[in-house]
Amino acid sequence: MLAFVSNPSYDPNPFISGISFKDYDALREDLDQPLYNRALQGTYPPGSTIKPFEGLGGIHYGLRDWNSTIYDPGYFSLPGDSHRFRDWKxxxxxxxxxxxxxxxxxxxYYYKLAYEMGIQRLHDWMVRFGFGDKTGIDLPNEKSGIMPSPKWKKDTYDxxxxxxETISVSIGQGYFLATPLQIANATAMTASKGKHITPHLLKSSDGAAEVKIIDKPDGKxxxxxxxxxxxxxxxxxESVVENGTGRGIYTxxxxxxxxxxxxxxxxxAQGKRYDKSAIDKRHWDHAWFNGFAPVEDPQIALAVLVENGGGGSTTAAPIGRALFDYWMLQRKTDPVLPPSADELKVIKRQKAFEKALKDALREKEAKALAEQEAAEAQAAAATSE
Structure with missing residues (x-):
C-alpha cells in the first residue's frame, strides 16, 4: 500500500496522553465520523467501478467476446415484465x-449480461476479485462488504x-457493497493481468530481527x-480516459x-430523473474513480471515493489524476517529505489555536442552548401559573 487515506481525519496525539471526555465526545458525535476508517471499513455500492471485472466474467463464461454486441435503447426489461431498468443515458x-x-x-450492457449469467455465476466470478471477503491487509477490523447470492439473501433475510435484484447488482447497486480497499485491490489484480494480490503495508525493514517482506502476487x-x-x-x-466518461482527466x-x-x-422512482438540487447533500450520489498507470507497465493502482460527491467523472477522477501525476511526474524530482522539526512546531501551534477556537465555539453554543432552555422553562412555568 502506497497510501491509505480516510477523510475527514483526526489528530491521534491526544489519545497518547489521555484525551478529555469533552474532546472524545466531540469526535464521536461529529456527523462526518472522523474516527471511521472509510478506506478499510466503509462499505458502499461500488457502482460502475466493477464493470471491467464483470465484463471479463462474460468472456470467462462464454457469454460474450470482444466482438459481441447488444443494442441499447436506453433501458432493459426482464422478459414478461414492463418495469424498465434505465441506462444513465x-x-x-x-x-x-x-x-x-x-x-x-x-x-x-451489464443488465443483459447479468441476466444471462445469473446471480450465482456472477457471485462466483466476482469473489475471485476479492468481493464479499476481507482482502487480508495487515490491519484489524477490516470489513468484507457484501457480494450477494441467493444463499446470502436467504441466510440474511429468509x-x-x-x-x-440481479439487474441492480450488475451495475454495483442493490445489495452489493464494497470498501475502497477492495476496489483498489481488484483494480490492481486487473492491472497485473489476473494475478491475485493480497495488499500489505510493510515495504521494507532494516531492524535487527528479520522480517519477511511480501511484495509479490500470491496466486492467479x-x-x-x-x-x-x-x-x-x-x-x-484507457479509452475511458482518452475519449470516454473519464476524458476530463486525459493527459x-x-x-x-x-x-x-x-x-x-x-x-x-420509476419514470423520474435524478435531481441533485432537490436532494439533501447527505443523499447525493457517491463519486468513484479507479484506475492504474502507466498502461504499458502498471506501477500504481488506486480507488477514490468521495462520499456524496456526485459524479465520478467530475469529482473523484480529478483526485485520481492528481495522485497519478504525483507518482508519474513529481515523485522523483519533488517528493512530499515528512515535516521538519521546525515545521512540526508550526503545525502544533496551528492545531492548538484551532482547538482553542473550536472549544470556545462549543462552549458558546452550549451556553446559548442552556440559556434558551432556561428561558423556555421559565416561560412554561409562567404560563402554567
Missing amino acids: RGGHGTVDLKKSIQMSVDT KDWLPG IDYNGQPSDWLRMHDAM PRYRIAGKTGTAQVKSI
Whole structure:
C-alpha cells in the first residue's frame, strides 16, 4: 500500500496522553465520523467501478467476446415484465460491444449480461476479485462488504432471490457493497493481468530481527479466456480516459487506464430523473474513480471515493489524476517529505489555536442552548401559573 487515506481525519496525539471526555465526545458525535476508517471499513455500492471485472466474467463464461454486441435503447426489461431498468443515458448508446460498454459505462450492457449469467455465476466470478471477503491487509477490523447470492439473501433475510435484484447488482447497486480497499485491490489484480494480490503495508525493514517482506502476487485468478483479454481490458479502460466518461482527466504525458463510477444513495422512482438540487447533500450520489498507470507497465493502482460527491467523472477522477501525476511526474524530482522539526512546531501551534477556537465555539453554543432552555422553562412555568 502506497497510501491509505480516510477523510475527514483526526489528530491521534491526544489519545497518547489521555484525551478529555469533552474532546472524545466531540469526535464521536461529529456527523462526518472522523474516527471511521472509510478506506478499510466503509462499505458502499461500488457502482460502475466493477464493470471491467464483470465484463471479463462474460468472456470467462462464454457469454460474450470482444466482438459481441447488444443494442441499447436506453433501458432493459426482464422478459414478461414492463418495469424498465434505465441506462444513465436517456435514449441509450445504440450498438455496444464490450470495449464501448467500458468506455461509455453502458448500464444496459451489464443488465443483459447479468441476466444471462445469473446471480450465482456472477457471485462466483466476482469473489475471485476479492468481493464479499476481507482482502487480508495487515490491519484489524477490516470489513468484507457484501457480494450477494441467493444463499446470502436467504441466510440474511429468509427470503428468495428476485430476478430484478440481479439487474441492480450488475451495475454495483442493490445489495452489493464494497470498501475502497477492495476496489483498489481488484483494480490492481486487473492491472497485473489476473494475478491475485493480497495488499500489505510493510515495504521494507532494516531492524535487527528479520522480517519477511511480501511484495509479490500470491496466486492467479482462475480464468477461462485468453491471456490477451487482460491487455484488451487495459485498452478499454484507457479509452475511458482518452475519449470516454473519464476524458476530463486525459493527459498526453503518460497513459492512464481508469473507470468512473457514480453510486446511487437515494432510490429514484420509476419514470423520474435524478435531481441533485432537490436532494439533501447527505443523499447525493457517491463519486468513484479507479484506475492504474502507466498502461504499458502498471506501477500504481488506486480507488477514490468521495462520499456524496456526485459524479465520478467530475469529482473523484480529478483526485485520481492528481495522485497519478504525483507518482508519474513529481515523485522523483519533488517528493512530499515528512515535516521538519521546525515545521512540526508550526503545525502544533496551528492545531492548538484551532482547538482553542473550536472549544470556545462549543462552549458558546452550549451556553446559548442552556440559556434558551432556561428561558423556555421559565416561560412554561409562567404560563402554567
